Amino acid sequence: MPSHRGHRVSYTMAVRALCEFAARAGDLDLRFTPAPSALEGTAGHGLVQSRRGKDYEAEISLAGQYQDLQVRGRADGFDAQAGQLEEIKTYRGLLDGVRPHHRALHWAQARIYGHLLCQARGLARLRVALVYFNVGTEEETVLTETHEAAALQAFFEDLCSHFLDWARSEAAHRQARDAALAALPFPMERFRAGQRELAVAVYRCARSEAGGRSLMAQAPTGIGKTLGTVFPMLKASTGQGLDKLFFLTAKGTGHGLALQALATVNQQLQAQTLNCQLRVLDVQARDKTCEHPDKACHGESCPLAQGFYDRLAAARAAMLRQPPPWDAPAVRTVALAHQLCPYYLAQEMVRWSDVVVADYHYFYDTAAMLYALTQAQQWKVGVLVDEAHNLLERARRMYTAELSQFSLAAARQAATAEGPGPVQKALDKLHRSWSALNKAQAGSYQAYDEVPAALLGAVQRAVGAIADAQADRPLLPGDPVLAFYWELLQFMALAEQFGGHALFDVGLAPGRAGRKRPPASTLCIRNVVPAPHLAARHAAAHASVLFSGTLSPPHFYRDILGLPGDTGWIEAEAPFQARQLSVQVARHISTRYRDREQSLQPIVDLVARQYQRQPGNYLCFFSSFDYLQRAAECLQRTHPQLPVWLQTPAMDEESRSAFLARFTEQGQGVGFAVLGGAFSEGVDLPGQRLIGAFVATLGLPQVNPVNEQMKRAMDRHFGADKGYDYTYLYPGLRKVVQAAGRVIRTEHDQGVVFLMDDRYRRGEVRALLPRWWHIDG
Numbered sequence: 208m209p210s211h212r213g214h215r216v217s218y219t220m221a222v223r224a225l226c227e228f229a230a231r232a233g234d235l236d237l238r239f240t241p242a243p244s245a246l247e248g249t250a251g252h253g254l255v256q257s258r259r260g261k262d263y264e265a266e267i268s269l270a271g272q273y274q275d276l277q278v279r280g281r282a283d284g285f286d287a288q289a290g291q292l293e294e295i296k297t298y299r300g301l302l303d304g305v306r307p308h309h310r311a312l313h314w315a316q317a318r319i320y321g322h323l324l325c326q327a328r329g330l331a332r333l334r335v336a337l338v339y340f341n342v343g344t345e346e347e348t349v350l351t352e353t354h355e356a357a358a359l360q361a362f363f364e365d366l367c368s369h370f371l372d373w374a375r376s377e378a379a380h381r382q383a384r385d386a387a388l389a390a391l392p393f394p395m396e397r398f399r400a401g402q403r404e405l406a407v408a409v410y411r412c413a414r415s416e417a418g419g420r421s422l423m424a425q426a427p428t429g430i431g432k433t434l435g436t437v438f439p440m441l442k443a444s445t446g447q448g449l450d451k452l453f454f455l456t457a458k459g460t461g462h463g464l465a466l467q468a469l470a471t472v473n474q475q476l477q478a479q480t481l482n483c484q485l486r487v488l489d490v491q492a493r494d495k496t497c498e499h500p501d502k503a504c505h506g507e508s509c510p511l512a513q514g515f516y517d518r519l520a521a522a523r524a525a526m527l528r529q530p531p532p533w534d535a536p537a538v539r540t541v542a543l544a545h546q547l548c549p550y551y552l553a554q555e556m557v558r559w560s561d562v563v564v565a566d567y568h569y570f571y572d573t574a575a576m577l578y579a580l581t582q583a584q585q586w587k588v589g590v591l592v593d594e595a596h597n598l599l600e601r602a603r604r605m606y607t608a609e610l611s612q613f614s615l616a617a618a619r620q621a622a623t624a625e626g627p628g629p630v631q632k633a634l635d636k637l638h639r640s641w642s643a644l645n646k647a648q649a650g651s652y653q654a655y656d657e658v659p660a661a662l663l664g665a666v667q668r669a670v671g672a673i674a675d676a677q678a679d680r681p682l683l684p685g686d687p688v689l690a691f692y693w694e695l696l697q698f699m700a701l702a703e704q705f706g707g708h709a710l711f712d713v714g715l716a717p718g719r720a721g722r723k724r725p726p727a728s729t730l731c732i733r734n735v736v737p738a739p740h741l742a743a744r745h746a747a748a749h750a751s752v753l754f755s756g757t758l759s760p761p762h763f764y765r766d767i768l769g770l771p772g773d774t775g776w777i778e779a780e781a782p783f784q785a786r787q788l789s790v791q792v793a794r795h796i797s798t799r800y801r802d803r804e805q806s807l808q809p810i811v812d813l814v815a816r817q818y819q820r821q822p823g824n825y826l827c828f829f830s831s832f833d834y835l836q837r838a839a840e841c842l843q844r845t846h847p848q849l850p851v852w853l854q855t856p857a858m859d860e861e862s863r864s865a866f867l868a869r870f871t872e873q874g875q876g877v878g879f880a881v882l883g884g885a886f887s888e889g890v891d892l893p894g895q896r897l898i899g900a901f902v903a904t905l906g907l908p909q910v911n912p913v914n915e916q917m918k919r920a921m922d923r924h925f926g927a928d929k930g931y932d933y934t935y936l937y938p939g940l941r942k943v944v945q946a947a948g949r950v951i952r953t954e955h956d957q958g959v960v961f962l963m964d965d966r967y968r969r970g971e972v973r974a975l976l977p978r979w980w981h982i983d984g
Contacts, residue, residue, distance in 0.1 A: 222280030234506030413443030738769030850876030
């Protein structure tokens with residue numbers, strides 16, 4: 208971590224962090240290697256140390272200085288009589304499983320500790336040892352080197368020099384960046400309606416002296432909320448010493464909007480001749496950037512992993528010469544020029560970036576890269592969460608784990624083919640425990656208060672057996688046993704954190720007639736309330752701003768997303784006028800499930816009348832594909848002259864583009880779509896491309912056993928009066944508002960929205976609709 212003494216910057220870092228920064232070498236190698244647990248590692252260190260003589264020194268605190276850098280650490284052990292310093296590393300399985308790039312780091316750590324010890328004790332020469340301890344067999348393998356103190360000092364100074372070159376360069380860039388941002392005016396001629404209000408709230412949140420501050424901002428389309436959040440967060444960073452800004456999105460379209468806003472800021476910096484550009488990094492998904500999807504991520508398989516760390520420094524230097532943004536094409540160009548993997552080069556460039564644009568999971572998931580770096584580097588970060596209403600369902604998926612009995616069957620079959628052994632035996636025991644649970648179940652679905660102890664024990668034994676086998680003979684990617692092992696690990700991790708925020712449920716697969724065996728099932732630890740998992744992420748950020756056009760009611764999102772109790776709230780003024788949008792309630796129509804058949808003709812008649820009155824482009828939203836299809840058939844029977852095109856299940860990107868291509872300025876017709884699907888949010892059809900929408904649903908999630916159990920869990924977690932609202936009403940109306948929001952996109956648009964259900968007359972429903980709407984009916 209840097210500290211400031213006057214105008215001089217000094218740095219303090221751990222031995223391990225220095226080595227990870229400056230001593231990595233060789234291949235990128237992501238092959239699975241079963242590692243000892245933290246407890247096993249600690250016990251292993253203790254056992255090795257206990258085997259040494261009475262004069263053996265363990266856990267020696269050491270520190271050393273090189274120019275402005277102080278390096279600290281704790282050496283594992285020193286045998287003064289033998290003149291040997293030891294660095295102890297624990298492992299499982301075969302020693303060959305400790306990859307060369309890991310060994311290079313281990314030797315670097317040992318040599319650094321060797322220098323620090325020589326310096327502290329005045330030693331002229333030292334034997335440095337790596338002690339590899341197998342936690343399974345308790346065997347030691349000792350590798351040694353003998354070094355003169357001067358050679359160890361040279362090694363230490365070389366690593367420190369590499370770090371300081373980077374650190375000083377970063378400090379100079381940051382000083383220039385902060386000075387430029389402090390002088391930066393708002394990059395547009397004027398603020399839009401509601402945009403200044405939003406920007407002020409974001410700025411105040413980020414300027415707070417206390418860390419972990421949060422703000423929720425409901426900001427409608429059209430006010431420029433991306434720039435209205437990015438600009439004030441950047442301005443505030445200069446006074447608060449923010450290291451990074453993370454702009455997190457739910458979808459790829461959010462990346463483009465963020466990069467566009469940041470390009471506007473960089474253009475303004477250039478126009479002001481402030482001699483600085485923000486380093487903007489766009490982190491794309493691995494499946495979009497992998498050059499060799501048919502190869503595994505290690506040097507023996509992929510040429511872009513071979514020698515990755517040997518060529519990384521030159522590629523980083525080339526990236527720094529690359530003008531921003533560092534988007535996917537820019538990163539790919541540099542990566543391939545240096546024969547490196549573009550995906551992992553982008554991850555390496557996070558340290559060099561000012562702003563990172565990435566998906567939610569890079570900060571909020573269980574193995575979130577940005578969150579892990581923030582913790583390890585103790586960065587002070589600002590977090591902007593775009594379209595934050597999506598974080599609820601995304602986070603639920605992040606912290607949900609499923610086990611399929613069909614996957615278990617495939618793993619058992621593969622294990623049996625290998626011959627009898629511990630893995631086959633453990634999987635067979637898991638199968639018996641699982642089948643007993645199925646047999647005891649009365650219906651096709653059942654939720655439990657906890658994961659049954661017998662089942663969890665069987666899962667843990669299977670994980671241990673596969674890990675031990677994997678240590679001796681690594682399984683290849685695609686092996687059913689290895690695939691099932693990853694699922695077991697996630698399931699076990701969530702089982703250890705199980706509580707009132709989650710459900711454990713069992714869903715039986717439909718049985719075949721005449722089969723005597725119990726049907727297979729899916730076990731699920733289903734997250735209901737992500738709050739306990741997300742709270743630590745919010746606390747890790749200096750300031751978090753969650754913004755969306757639909758974040759009402761705020762207490763729902765604050766509660767369920769684990770935001771602090773003092774989270775701020777702002778509802779920015781809409782740039783639209785009520786006269787721009789005619790909102791009408793068709794109070795004579797009921798879209799309840801029992802009334803669906805009777806609703807079809809009134810719905811299509813209303814659509815046809817409006818189209819006849821004002822021809823143009825419309826969207827009509829339904830609660831399901833079945834409802835959509837039946838309405839389309841009714842429309843074609845009774846109003847065959849009306850042009851209509853339909854969303855279908857599992858549309859690919861080309862089909863979705865073709866659907867939207869029908870909405871032209873001169874086009875006419877009605878697109879039928881499913882509420883909550885690809886066309887109900889994130890779609891921009893301004894002007895005459897879309898002049899109206901029909902919403903033939905209240906958007907409420909389907910009443911089924913899973914949702915009913917989630918409602919009960921919400922009742923237990925938040926209170927008996929909140930389960931229905933939190934499970935059904937609030938998520939449903941959010942989808943309605945998002946869909947209706949496709950109609951008015953600019954201050955010049957005019958349009959109409961028909962809400963087709965009598966329940967839209969209710970006060971609790973209307974309270975969740977936008978304030979600027981004037982509703983008829």
